[in-house]
Amino acid sequence: MDGGPAALVEGYRPGSFVLAAPGVTVAAEGTRAVVAETDPDELAALVTKQLVDTGAPVAVGAIPFSQDARSHVVVPESARRLGGVHPYRPSLARWAPSRPDTTDVPDAAGYRRAVAAAVSALRADDGLRKVVLARSSRLLFDEPVRVAELLAGLTATNPLGYTFAAGLPDGSTLLGASPELLLERSGSRVVSNPLAGSLPRGGEPSADRANAAALLASAKNQAEHGVVVESVVEVLRPFCRNLAVEGPSLVGTPTMWHLSTRVSGDLVDRDVSSLRLAAALHPTPAVCGTPTAAARAAIAELEPFDRGFYSGAVGWCTADGDGQWVLAIRCAQVSGREMRLFAGAGIMPDSDPEAELAETQAKLRTLLQAMGL
Numbered sequence: 060m061d062g063g064p065a066a067l068v069e070g071y072r073p074g075s076f077v078l079a080a081p082g083v084t085v086a087a088e089g090t091r092a093v094v095a096e097t098d099p100d101e102l103a104a105l106v107t108k109q110l111v112d113t114g115a116p117v118a119v120g121a122i123p124f125s126q127d128a129r130s131h132v133v134v135p136e137s138a139r140r141l142g143g144v145h146p147y148r149p150s151l152a153r154w155a156p157s158r159p160d161t162t163d164v165p166d167a168a169g170y171r172r173a174v175a176a177a178v179s180a181l182r183a184d185d186g187l188r189k190v191v192l193a194r195s196s197r198l199l200f201d202e203p204v205r206v207a208e209l210l211a212g213l214t215a216t217n218p219l220g221y222t223f224a225a226g227l228p229d230g231s232t233l234l235g236a237s238p239e240l241l242l243e244r245s246g247s248r249v250v251s252n253p254l255a256g257s258l259p260r261g262g263e264p265s266a267d268r269a270n271a272a273a274l275l276a277s278a279k280n281q282a283e284h285g286v287v288v289e290s291v292v293e294v295l296r297p298f299c300r301n302l303a304v305e306g307p308s309l310v311g312t313p314t315m316w317h318l319s320t321r322v323s324g325d326l327v328d329r330d331v332s333s334l335r336l337a338a339a340l341h342p343t344p345a346v347c348g349t350p351t352a353a354a355r356a357a358i359a360e361l362e363p364f365d366r367g368f369y370s371g372a373v374g375w376c377t378a379d380g381d382g383q384w385v386l387a388i389r390c391a392q393v394s395g396r397e398m399r400l401f402a403g404a405g406i407m408p409d410s411d412p413e414a415e416l417a418e419t420q421a422k423l424r425t426l427l428q429a430m431g432l
């Protein structure tokens with residue numbers, strides 16, 4: 060292992076932070092200050108103040124899904140920013156644990172029921188247009204999870220993804236390989252890359268191509284995608300002097316096909332930080348639904364667990380406001396021998412509970428495959 064970006068991934072220690080994106084890898088250790096806030100504007104303002112006061116180059120951390128839960132954004136003691144990690148050949152052996160005890164919350168039948176209830180609410184025409192319903196899977200291993208090895212495996216198998224690990228306030232680690240860029244700011248340039256509308260990859264090349272074509276042709280998935288793009292454009296427009304919307308096109312992860320649109324523009328005011336923009340966008344309908352308040356209420360009613368930092372955002376921000384924030388999806392929360400995996404799917408009025416269950420199962424495979432399970 061050299062001292063390059065691969066070393067930042069493979070040298071990960073629980074409690075610290077790393078985000079390895081296609082073009083840049085940021086890692087940070089130690090804690091000078093923590094900003095634990097619920098209000099999005101306060102959060103961004105406090106983080107900028109902390110960065111200016113301490114002279115630290117970057118703040119790193121995570122925003123939870125719930126608007127009532129506090130952020131965990133850390134001004135670290137030390138940080139490094141290097142180029143992209145790919146092409147990446149891990150020098151750590153893959154962690155290949157023996158099969159864990161698994162408990163799904165909700166179980167398959169419970170998830171189908173929740174989707175059916177969401178479909179009824181969406182068809183009732185009381186304003187709800189889309190809701191994202193998630194499920195979680197608790198794995199208990201017979202040894203502590205080897206976080207650095209798992210991270211290396213995730214990075215190797217997701218060359219186009221954003222691999223991350225972030226220490227959380229309770230001592231656990233949130234780690235994953237997100238395909239979705241919430242917001243990146245570099246100078247006055249901002250980019251968001253909403254994904255929504257998905258089908259699992261097919262095993263055989265012909266089945267795989269058929270799934271890709273079916274996704275592009277699917278009115279349900281195009282509508283599900285359109286709702287997200289609409290919301291991202293609406294939030295970014297007041298901040299930008301121009302906005303370009305390119306898509307939808309297809310992107311593939313090792314387990315999923317997604318519809319993808321790139322939204323980019325130039326800021327009117329360069330004092331608006333990447334964290335302020337990310338917090339304004341959060342939660343997009345890719346993780347919550349639309350309208351936001353009604354979707355949050357449906358999630359609270361239909362999901363039998365607390366999302367915590369899953370479906371929030373993970374990223375970093377510099378004192379001058381540049382930074383990168385990705386959706387905390389295709390991820391798990393790890394503590395000792397326990398891992399809680401999460402996956403959600405966008406539910407529309409014409410959703411089929413069985414297909415949404417299969418979609419969440421394919422999304423869970425991002426982590427399961429990295430462990431050889």
Ligand SMILES: C=C(O[C@H]1C=CC=C(C(=O)O)[C@@H]1O)C(=O)O
Nearest residue numbers: 255256257345388402403404405
């Ligand atoms: C909520 C998740 O994915 C979102 C991101 C991309 C595609 C999605 C979909 O097609 O449903 C979801 O909106 C997740 O992976 O847990």
